[in-house]
Amino acid sequence: MVICSNKRIVHSTGVKHQGATSQHYSPTKVMCLKITYNCFLVSSGIILVPDKGVGVSAVIMDGKAISKEIQTEITQEVAQFVEQAGITPCLAAVLVGDDPASEVYVRNKHRACERVGITSQMHKLPASTTQKELLTLINQLNLANDVHGILIQLPLPEGIDTLLVLDAVDPRKDVDAFHPENVGLISQGRPRFLPCTPHGVQQILDRCGIEMSGKHVVIVGRSDIVGKPMSMLLTARNSTRGPQAANATVTLCHSRTRNLPEVCRSADVIVAAIGVAKFITADMVKPGAAVVDVGINRTEEGLCGDVDFEKVREVAGHITPVPGGVGPLTVTMLMYNTLDAAKLFAGR
Numbered sequence: 001m002v003i004c005s006n007k008r009i010v011h012s013t014g015v016k017h018q019g020a021t022s023q024h025y026s027p028t029k030v031m032c033l034k035i036t037y038n039c040f041l042v043s044s045g046i047i048l049v050p051d052k053g054v055g056v057s058a059v060i061m062d063g064k065a066i067s068k069e070i071q072t073e074i075t076q077e078v079a080q081f082v083e084q085a086g087i088t089p090c091l092a093a094v095l096v097g098d099d100p101a102s103e104v105y106v107r108n109k110h111r112a113c114e115r116v117g118i119t120s121q122m123h124k125l126p127a128s129t130t131q132k133e134l135l136t137l138i139n140q141l142n143l144a145n146d147v148h149g150i151l152i153q154l155p156l157p158e159g160i161d162t163l164l165v166l167d168a169v170d171p172r173k174d175v176d177a178f179h180p181e182n183v184g185l186i187s188q189g190r191p192r193f194l195p196c197t198p199h200g201v202q203q204i205l206d207r208c209g210i211e212m213s214g215k216h217v218v219i220v221g222r223s224d225i226v227g228k229p230m231s232m233l234l235t236a237r238n239s240t241r242g243p244q245a246a247n248a249t250v251t252l253c254h255s256r257t258r259n260l261p262e263v264c265r266s267a268d269v270i271v272a273a274i275g276v277a278k279f280i281t282a283d284m285v286k287p288g289a290a291v292v293d294v295g296i297n298r299t300e301e302g303l304c305g306d307v308d309f310e311k312v313r314e315v316a317g318h319i320t321p322v323p324g325g326v327g328p329l330t331v332t333m334l335m336y337n338t339l340d341a342a343k344l345f346a347g348r
């Protein structure tokens with residue numbers, strides 16, 4: 001197995017197979033770099049998939065380790081900010097109802113705050129909370145000088161207009177970057193806050209040494225939380241990590257995309273955020289491509305991503321696991337935004 005955590009790449013067994021070129025294949029079984037590949041003819045050309053059991057395996061992009069490293073950086077920055085500004089950053093999390101998954105996410109966010117030196121408030125409201133009551137709480141948090149970031153955990157219970165509620169958050173405290181003003185700023189390449197999950201994906205790829213500039217990235221899923229903002233971050237001219245982590249050519253795919261497997265096979269990088277367990281299969285991945293799995297699906301077999309990990313790892317060059325891939329980064333980038341929100345407040 002090969003593990004990657006922020007450019008430290010440890011090879012134990014296996015041979016990388018990114019050198020497959022057109023000279024190396026014949027119509028059926030082919031040998032490339034001493035590895036046997038299965039050769040598939042598809043309309044766009046030929047796909048080489050390594051034979052089972054050859055010991056070829058993608059570099060695992062270790063989101064947990066990368067997240068820990070970024071949290072160490074944030075902890076130092078928070079301490080410095082507290083000393084200079086005399087303000088401790090504070091995140092207010094609002095959880096409505098008793099969705100067990102949301103409770104876990106909010107608890108993880110609370111623990112991360114503690115680790116990096118950010119204060120957190122937890123506002124847990126019953127499922128019976130009315131929209132008016134929720135809006136009243138948001139207004140109070142908007143006005144509170146000791147609250148710098150506000151997070152409304154989604155999904156909200158039925159009967160509450162999610163967009164109306166998210167629009168009510170002061171955009172200067174909108175650490176999820178869901179407010180239309182913040183989405184607009186991102187689309188114009190002058191972000192106030194960066195959306196947590198897409199920013200986390202960008203951090204993982206860059207810290208694993210995968211350049212985005214000029215690459216073809218296929219994003220599968222057009223959600224407002226991941227797919228759409230991911231496309232904006234990767235097509236921007238610059239990023240928090242420099243221009244090499246942006247400037248990609250992005251194809252944003254969705255349920256109506258024609259020839260999805262073929263589009264995916266043309267990708268140097270696939271970001272899977274469709275919400276369907278094991279949706280991305282090995283035949284959809286170009287050998288050597290980087291595959292980032294944003295999915296968290298609860299199945300009978302347990303937690304599972306949008307990527308068929310065991311099969312795809314035999315084809316991809318880099319891959320994130322689920323759990324332990326993108327998830328930890330989402331929480332960490334929220335800490336990053338809360339510190340930024342406190343800095344904004346200090347500069348008002």
Ligand code: GUN
Nearest residue numbers: 151152153154155176196
């Ligand atoms: N629910 C699932 N993902 C998210 C997220 O990134 N932010 C919030 N607020 N709720 C979520």
